[in-house]
Amino acid sequence: MDRLKGVEYFRRVYELGSFTAAANELQCSNAVISKYIRYMESWTGSKLINRNTRTISFTDEGERFYRYCVSVTGQTRELLDAVADADNLTGTLVVASPVSLSIAVLSPLFIRFQKENPSLSIRLQMSDQLTDLVGSGVDVAIRGVEAPEDSSLIAARLGALDRILVASPGYLENATVPTSIAHLRSHKCLVYSLSSDANQWEFMSPTGSGKPIAVEVEGPLVADNSMILIEAAKAGLGIAMVPRAYVNADLKNGSLQQLKLDADPVPRSIYAMYSDRRYLPRRAREFIDFIRKSL
Structure with missing residues (x-):
């Protein structure tokens, strides 16, 4: 039997916590x-799993063997990267990315990166929910956040993601146009539920103190996807x-108007997040560099 394959199979059983989940991912049967x-x-001469x-x-031996498996698979990946054709990325790159960010900003970059690396396969997992990188086999997760919160992950900033306030001409015709962030309390606001400032929108202090100003908002729609809020x-x-x-397109065609208030929203940044710098595949490293340069 293939010992290296056995190491990889054990690692995924450990990380997914299930024979069935590992079999589904690796496209084989539970029996295999x-x-x-x-x-x-x-x-190993040891019982590794109680089932x-x-x-x-x-078991304790299984816990130690898992750490060995992580080391072996990572070093193997590094070796294969080192001896592979420098101009030819291969294998499968698994990327987790938010739905709206993927569609509005990143989709042309994903497509271009694959076209420039035709031997590479990209598996894109689009979700606005945070992803368990290890458990789902993700190489790189892309997030638009103020600052990464998970200290167990390595975060590389890729670019800026400025936020603005928008409303339709029809809405503004039937309401007093706000000129101050304090006016937002009396307006219908559309809330992105997964934001760190979902119900208290944060704005940069006009005095430059560095501490954001929070304004409590509410309205008729709360959603976990920005595209719904835009519509x-x-x-x-x-x-x-x-x-x-x-x-950008909605501002150009006039279906939305930007509101200019006395303070600007606290901006976000686009980050690439991954679990281990030492064992990051070359295809993931080059993907991160490509996205950063493109943005």
């Missing part, structure tokens, strides 16, 4: 996974705070 786990236990019909748990703003439901890059 079980066979390789037994092979690893025979090779019954419903759950699995890992709602165009339909006249209220004011939305969204990245400028998402609404």
Whole structure:
């Protein structure tokens, strides 16, 4: 049997916590996974996994063996990167990225990167929910945030993501046009639920003190996707705070108008996040560099 494959199979069983999940990801049967786990236990001379019909748990030897598996698979990946054709990226790059950011900003870059590297396959997981990089086998997660919160991940800033306030001409015709952030309390505001300032929009202090000013907002629609909020703003439901890059076309054609208040929204940045610099595949490193330069 292939010992290196057994190491990889054990690693994914550990990270996913399930034989079935590992089998689905690796496109094989539970029986194959079980066979390789037994092979690893025979090779190490230790019981690695306690399992019954419903759950699995890992012995102390299994915990130590997992750390060995991470080291082996990472070093193998580094070696293959080093000896591979320098002009030819291969394998599968798994990227997790928010839906709106992917569609509005990143999709042309994903396509261009793949066209420039035709031997590379890109698997894109689009979700506005935060992703467990290890558990889902993701190489790189892209996020538009004020600052990364997960200290267990490495974050590389790729570019700026400025936010603005927008509303439709129809909404502004039927409401007093706000000129101050304090006026937002009396307006219908469209809330992005996954933002760190979802219900209290943050604005940069005009005095330059560095501490943001928070304004409590509420309105008729709360959603976990910015594209829905943009459509709602165009339909006249209220004011939305969204990245400028998402609404450039709407500002040009007049379906939305930017509101100029006495303070600007706290900007966001685009970050690439990954779990381990030492074992980051070359295809992921070059992808991150490409996105940074393109942005």
